[in-house]
Amino acid sequence: MAKPRSYKLLCPIARGLDRVGDRWTLLILRDLHAGPARFTDLQRGLTGIAANLLTERLAKLVEDGLARKTQGPHATTLYELTDLGRRTRTLIFELAMFGALFSSEGEVVDPGNLRTVAVTLGSAAEKVAVGDLNVVASFVVDGEEMEVKAQGGTASVSYSPATDPDVVLRTSYNSLMALSEGEITEHVFAQNHCQLELHVPGKEYDLFRLFALILAVFRTS
Amino acid sequence: MAKPRSYKLLCPIARGLDRVGDRWTLLILRDLHAGPARFTDLQRGLTGIAANLLTERLAKLVEDGLARKTQGPHATTLYELTDLGRRTRTLIFELAMFGALFSSEGEVVDPGNLRTVAVTLGSAAEKVAVGDLNVVASFVVDGEEMEVKAQGGTASVSYSPATDPDVVLRTSYNSLMALSEGEITEHVFAQNHCQLELHVPGKEYDLFRLFALILAVFRTS
DNA sequence: CGGGATCCGTTACGATACTG
DNA sequence: CAGTATCGTAACGGATCCCG
Numbered sequence: 256m257a258k259p260r261s262y263k264l265l266c267p268i269a270r271g272l273d274r275v276g277d278r279w280t281l282l283i284l285r286d287l288h289a290g291p292a293r294f295t296d297l298q299r300g301l302t303g304i305a306a307n308l309l310t311e312r313l314a315k316l317v318e319d320g321l322a323r324k325t326q327g328p329h330a331t332t333l334y335e336l337t338d339l340g341r342r343t344r345t346l347i348f349e350l351a352m353f354g355a356l357f358s359s360e361g362e363v364v365d366p367g368n369l370r371t372v373a374v375t376l377g378s379a380a381e382k383v384a385v386g387d388l389n390v391v392a393s394f395v396v397d398g399e400e401m402e403v404k405a406q407g408g409t410a411s412v413s414y415s416p417a418t419d420p421d422v423v424l425r426t427s428y429n430s431l432m433a434l435s436e437g438e439i440t441e442h443v444f445a446q447n448h449c450q451l452e453l454h455v456p457g458k459e460y461d462l463f464r465l466f467a468l469i470l471a472v473f474r475t476s
Numbered sequence: 477m478a479k480p481r482s483y484k485l486l487c488p489i490a491r492g493l494d495r496v497g498d499r500w501t502l503l504i505l506r507d508l509h510a511g512p513a514r515f516t517d518l519q520r521g522l523t524g525i526a527a528n529l530l531t532e533r534l535a536k537l538v539e540d541g542l543a544r545k546t547q548g549p550h551a552t553t554l555y556e557l558t559d560l561g562r563r564t565r566t567l568i569f570e571l572a573m574f575g576a577l578f579s580s581e582g583e584v585v586d587p588g589n590l591r592t593v594a595v596t597l598g599s600a601a602e603k604v605a606v607g608d609l610n611v612v613a614s615f616v617v618d619g620e621e622m623e624v625k626a627q628g629g630t631a632s633v634s635y636s637p638a639t640d641p642d643v644v645l646r647t648s649y650n651s652l653m654a655l656s657e658g659e660i661t662e663h664v665f666a667q668n669h670c671q672l673e674l675h676v677p678g679k680e681y682d683l684f685r686l687f688a689l690i691l692a693v694f695r696t697s
Numbered sequence: 698c699g700g701g702a703t704c705c706g707t708t709a710c711g712a713t714a715c716t717g
Numbered sequence: 718c719a720g721t722a723t724c725g726t727a728a729c730g731g732a733t734c735c736c737g
Contacts, residue, residue, distance in 0.1 A: 260499070260708080260729085263585040264523065265653060266592045268506050268568060271575025276499070278481070278710075285489050294719050302485065305711050310720060319578075331718070339577065346574050347489060349567040354492025356563065357540075364484040371487045432486055481710080481727080499729075515700050526730050531701060551737090552699070 274319050275343060279304055280312050281350065284336070284343050287322060289373035289414035291335035302365035316340070348378035355473050359436075366428060369399040370414060376403075376469070377412035383468035384410035390461035393417035395425045405465050421458035425450050434470070441467060495540050496564060500525055501533050502571065505557070505564050508543060510594035510635035512556035523586035537561070569599035576694050580657075587649060590620040591635060597624075597690070598633035604689035605631035611682035614638035616646045626686050642679035646671050655691070662688060 260277075262269040275281050279301060286292060286300050298309055313334055316322040321340035327333040351374070386408040393416070394401040402417035404410060430448035433439045439448065441463070451459055481498075483490040496502050500522060507513060507521050519530055534555055537543040542561035548554040572595070607629040614637065615622040623638035625631060651669035654660045660669065662684070672680055 262503070262524070264503075264588060264592075265580050265584050265586070266503075266506075266588045267572045267575035267596065268592070269503060269575065270578050270580055271571045272502060273575075274578065275574070276502070278497070281493060281497070282483070282485075282487075282490060285487075298719095303483070303711080305713090306720065307722080308710070311709095342574060342577065346567070346570040349570045350492045351488045353496070353563060353567050354488035354490070354494075356560065357491050357495065359486050359491055365486070367485060367487045371485075371489070375488065516698085519700095524730080526732090527701065528703085529729070 271346075274321065275346075277312065277315070279308060280316070281343075281347060283309070283312055283316065284321070284340065285347055285374050286370045287334060287336045287340065288344060288347065288377070289370040291325065291327070291333040292370070293327065293331055293333055296370075297334070300368055300370050344374060344378060347374050351375040351378075352473070355435075366432065368428060369394075369396045369401060372431070373401065373412055373414050377410075379469045379472045380405065380410035380412055380465060383472055384408055384465070385468070388461050388465055390422065390458050390465065391417060391420050392458075392462050393420035393423045395423060396431060397428050403462075403465070405461065410465065419454075421453075421455040422462055423452040423454070424462065425452070435473060437474070441470065492567075495542065496567075498533065498536070500529060501537070502564075502568060504530070504533055504537065505542070505561065506568055506595050507591045508555060508557045508561065509565060509568065509598070510591040512546065512548070512554040513591070514548065514552055514554055517591075518555070521589055521591050565595065565599060568595050572596040572599075573694070576656075587653070589649060590615075590617045590622060593652070594622065594633055594635045598631075600690045600693045601626065601631035601633055601686060604693055605629055605686070606689075609682050609686055611643065611679045611686065612638060612641050613679075613683050614641035614644045616644060617652060618649050624683075624686070626682065631686065640675075642674075642676040643683055644673040644675070645683065646673070656694060658695070662691060 261273045264270075275284065282301055283297060286297055294309065294313075298304060298306065301309070313322065317324060320337055321343070322334050323337055325333045325335055380403065384405050388405040388410070389407075390405050392403045394403055400416045402413045402415060402420070404413075404417075426449035430439070430444060434441065434444045434448070445463060453459060482494045485491075496505065503522055504518060507518055515530065515534070519525060519527065522530070534543065538545060541558055542564070543555050544558055546554045546556055601624065605626050609626040609631070610628075611626050613624045615624055621637045623634045623636060623641070625634075625638075647670035651660070651665060655662065655665045655669070666684060674680060
């Protein structure tokens with residue numbers, strides 16, 4: 256394995272970049288924040304990455320103690336974040352907040368998928384959750400399922416099926432991005448771009464309040 | 477000018493990386509957060525960067541609207557951050573907090589200089605400043621001077637000489653890093669690694685309280 | 698001396714093909 | 718599924734040179 260470039264500077268910023276500054280590395284971490292993933296899951300999510308690069312990056316993440324290999328169900332190997340790796344969360348969130356300031360002008364080769372938004376959504380939700388929000392939602396986006404939970408003043412997002420959700424929201428990834436980019440309003444989204452399946456009456460209000468708070472983070476950042 | 481690689485992904489994290497993800501870019505921004513700088517200042521601060529790369533990176537930062545060229549004193553050209561560029565502050569701070577988790581094992585080719593710590597110090601100071609802290613300090617590190625101000629519950633750091641400081645603290649860059657790395661304690665630092673010039677009696681206590689709070693941010697992060 | 702531009706060898710990246 | 722191998726191309730790093 257080739258030894259990657261290092262800045263060899265004392266500054267903590269340079270030390271940080273020596274771990275996560277290589278091309279693709281932060282995007283890999285972004286996906287891993289959604290939960291353990293297989294090599295092929297990551298490869299599909301990171302459109303355009305070469306297999307050998309993904310191998311190198313994962314090896315370095317493991318070597319630096321940010322990720323580890325584990326055994327998954329059917330003799331598959333999974334990659335997951337270590338505690339140290341999870342500490343990139345606020346960093347990645349700040350990066351997303353910064354990146355949201357720019358329009359995606361020019362050609363976009365890949366729209367992305369649900370894994371890619373899990374970190375940002377989770378961090379934002381956690382940041383805005385207030386005491387009287389109380390909802391457990393299942394998020395089904397283009398067939399992929401996520402759990403969004405807001406309870407007791409905090410919130411979390413998990414890239415796994417929700418157990419006994421109060422409300423199930425089905426939508427498409429494109430609609431979700433159009434909403435976050437401001438191309439459609441929350442109202443239009445609620446009317447035309449999603450369908451709700453309500454298990455506990457009234458819970459859709461809590462869900463949409465959470466949505467509104469999260470969107471506010473991006474708009475006023 | 478060669479066109480840099482772009483991820484061409486819709487995700488805001490990828491959009492952010494398309495602006496600041498190239499090698500050296502975040503370190504250049506780090507230095508610019510300390511204030512306007514000349515080409516040569518930046519080149520000296522970023523040990524090892526090639527002139528052509530610095531040229532390319534600066535051009536891209538200007539093109540993306542993160543920096544601009546201005547005229548300095550003696551017909552020199554200065555680079556300074558735009559409002560948009562200044563929004564990388566929290567991102568860079570989070571990167572520094574993450575990087576501080578790792579030891580600088582292995583050879584370090586460059587110790588750094590005062591510009592390189594200005595962002596981190598400023599962000600940390602702003603974060604911890606409390607209401608009853610009130611001090612204007614001049615920081616003289618290896619001849620370079622900085623102003624550290626804490627007043628009215630907020631704090632700021634500026635890479636320029638302080639006007640009428642309450643206290644002047646002289647130290648070396650190495651001592652400062654040893655302190656932040658935990659190699660020496662705050663007490664040892666105060667005793668043996670710096671000299672104070674007190675203009676307003678008692679202000680050294682406010683200054684060292686601010687120090688203690690800033691260090692706590694790094695230790696418990 | 699400040700602010701680059703040019704050239705060139707080296708390294709990393711990207712695409713495709715192939716394997717246990 | 719989880720990578721390895723190969724190879725052309727693009728980016729980086731160092732040095733030198735240029736111009737005001």
